[in-house]
Amino acid sequence: KRPRPHLDDKVIVSWNGLAISAFARASQILKSEPTGTRFCFPITGCNPEEYLGVAEKAARFIKEKLYDSSSNRLNHSYRNGPAKAPGFLDDYAFLINGLLDLYEYGGKIEWLMWAAHLQVIQDELFLDKQGGGYFNTPGEDPSVLLRVKEDYDGAEPSGNSVAAINLIRLSSIFDAAKSDGYKCNVEHLLAVFQTRLRELGIALPLMCCAADMLSVPSRKQVVLVGNKESTEFRDMVAAAFSTYDPNRTVIQIDPRNTEEMGFWESNNAIIAQMARSSPPEKPAVAHVCQDFKCSPPVTSADALRVLLNKTVAAATSSAAA
Template sequence: MAKQAMSFLETHLVQQGRLMVRYREGDVKHLGFIEDYAHMLSAYMSLYEATFDLKWLTKARAIAENMFELFWDKEIGGFFFSGLDAEALIVREKEVYDGAMPSGNSTALHQLLKLSRMTGRQDWIEALEQMFKAFYVDVSSYPSGHTAFLQGLLSQYAPKREIIILGKKGDPQKEQLLQALQKRFMPFDIILTAETGQELAHLAPFATDYNTINGSTTVYICENYSCRQPITDIDEAMEQLFHD
């Protein structure tokens, strides 16, 4: 159902590479705002985490690049509400208050920090850290009104790991581990999986040289991209992942 919903959005609400806001009976109107892009990015990230299909991660990276091009404030950081191609306004506003729905900046921060780690984009991480300064006064003066933004802040500074799982598609050991990971609440860890490191090269260059050992599913557990010895015993991998 999620894939069908995304297919509808991509078919009807993306025009010439630009995300739009409204679709009704074939009529499409209004350029998307930062919140639309941020939640679309969140959807792509969720689809990757549910399926581990790298195409969703590729699409997530593409929309992230568009977000920086259209909305990023190059002077002090943070995302403007409207894009560069929108109707010219006297002042381009930014929204960070989290109401019934998280703000575009809060959602963007949380998802982009995660995607930056998955793809090794240190330049994005450095840019996003500007947001902590740009919105410091707003957030610190009223923390309960910026809870989603604070989740992004927490995700940046909490202990976290990069988990890279390489092995043949359909391998029972690999599937067992992936299913176990999906059942766990591990909000600060990222998971990359493919058959080989080369398959990840275009998305996560730092993983290019990782290899399977003797053709077996191989697990790399890393912190700040510094990895332990690779593991081929899935029970040992789960012990380290879930009980360390």
């Protein structure tokens, strides 16, 4: 009799980072599906907002079980406890990507704060400060004789491709002091792989996307200010994601939250000023900006949709020209 095969039930940080991103995005994107559509995963007929809970549960598990706050290091995997293997580039890059989506689509500042912190650790462990780009492994293990830089997006994207997109996204959130550093690192990263991209771009489709994102003169920021628990604010969030725009960053801030205000005061005073100047009687106000040069604010989801459709159409016309 054939023995029952073993079950591979370990938890891997990088794979969970991909799942966190997918669930966070689905929590908003599926809201635009026709009424009555059945969402069959993870629960048949569930509300798309429940997907956000799945993403947050996975992120919290990693933070509690696979992240050592004393050393600021990730472990690679978990099964009956964290494995001894340290996190690789994919673990950091994929998790940062998931946390950025968890913040943009869910709005909790703790995930953005952790993503930014992990980016600092990733740079310390994997960044080739002389040559540019990221090594797959940290340089702390003397038994690793050769450190390589992955240059293929297969069933899983390469760590460098995801890292490039993370850096571009972070650069559109933080002030110039940090933004310039992120842009410098991604420019050096793309320079490392420029021959590969030019001669065989099909091998790195996600990195091609990163190069395209970097070529956009200025990314769009949609800054939503107000009471995150209000129906009006939630409608604004849904409106912000009602159109596809890979060059859009959604920033959510509640001016009553002292932790959020403190974070933005330290990392982007323009956003903090938007929050302070927002009319307190309005439960939700939206600003659509290019490099934080903003159009007049709108106070309804419908008005935000109209404004976003105009900016997408303008960008498309400009690209065609």
